[in-house]
Amino acid sequence: MKYISEFRNAAIARELSTKIHDEVQPGKNYHIMEFCGSHTHAIFRHGIQDLLPKSIRLIHGPGCPVCVLPINRLNMAIHLAKNPRVILCSYGDMIRVPGKDGISLQTVQADGADVRIVYSIMDALDTARTHPKKDVVFFAIGFETTTPPTALALQIAKTESLKNFFVFCNHVLTPGAIAGVLDNPEIRSLGSIPIDGFIGPAHVSAVIGSQPYEFFAEEYQKPVVIAGFEPLDILQAIRMLIRQMNEGQTKVENEYSRAVKRCGNITSKQRVADVFELRKMFQWRGLGSIPYSGLKIKSEFSPWDAEIQFKIPDQTIPDHKACDCAAVLRGVKKPTECKVFGLSCTPETPLGSCMVSAEGACAAYYTYGRFRENRKSL
DSSP states (O other), rough: OOOOOOOOOHHHHHHHHHHHHHSSSSOOEEEEEEEEEHHHHHHHHHTGGSSSSSTTEEEEEEEEEHHHOOHHHHHHHHHHHHSSSSEEEGGGGGTTTOOGGGGGGHHHOOOOOOOOEEEHHHHHHHHHHTTTSSSSEEEEETTTTHHHHHHHHHHHHHHOOOOOOEEEEEBBHHHHHHHHHOOOOOHHHHHHOOOOOOEHHHHHHHHHHHHGGGGHHHSSSSOEEOOOSSSHHHHHHHHHHHHHHHHHHOOOOSOTTTOOSSSOOOHHHHHHHHEEOOOOOEEETTTTTTTTEEEEOOOGGGGGBHHHHOOOOOOOOOOTTTOHHHHHHSSOOGGSSSBBBTTTTSSSSSSSSHHHHHTHHHHHHHHHTGGGGGGGOO
């Protein structure tokens, strides 16, 4: 239980809460965005908001890879799955996300498509080896955390000359999303909120390190504190941000020093650089088009690139009219401010990705009972 129980000490949590209450300045409001969806769930699961003064507002950011994937990319995966020659392999959290007309990968699976949930891309590689007469496509999504395994799998496929294995790449980059939240005019036109500082993601930072956030601290004058997912991690990160804001500082601090280094994981970063390159533009759900925020497979690995080897129609598809996922992802609205939240949109009958995803803000509100706060307004 090391690094778990010691970061869930109730007495220390109460002490940190008291110190945060003592350090907030009268009449001053603090707007802090936790970028990562896992932080959002940890905040609700451990009741972090109940330990904070009312002057601190936690804003739930777009850090859920399932949530930010636009419907057109999901529909491209559904198109692949409908191909009778294809076995589509995907992480489980993408299976129930509704696409155009509410159709999901689970829907087409029920209609006979060979859609398989895998726990690792290596499972997809094994599927390709054991089904040589089928084309096996891995639906790759995620931030920098899940990108190195995809790069490794592509390198293995090339080494083995595995001709029936392909990757449909939808990997995106955390720094690009942060820049989009702060600086993208397309996002600002849709509504904006003040952000005074960021709780930086944990798993992503273990790969890329703390150095990439230094640009945001300097260029946008926004403090960043990288935090782990335990309650004491988050409380300590909030306290560190409050101190920076009170002192007028804008720097990157690393609360999660037991796992994150400034340079990150050099081996993983090099593997990614060997296989992927930046896309000039990538569409994010709720955030619009953000330049250099996504990855594509390099030309030397094109024989394993599903977008090149298959003809996949790509068209812009609007979100469900009643769904406010885009506003939730921008932090403009709380999940409870969506008219369908908890009514027609529940984890059992999701209308949007923020409810179906294990890291989505709507799912967090619903799972941990936050919807009861504003239930009368629904």
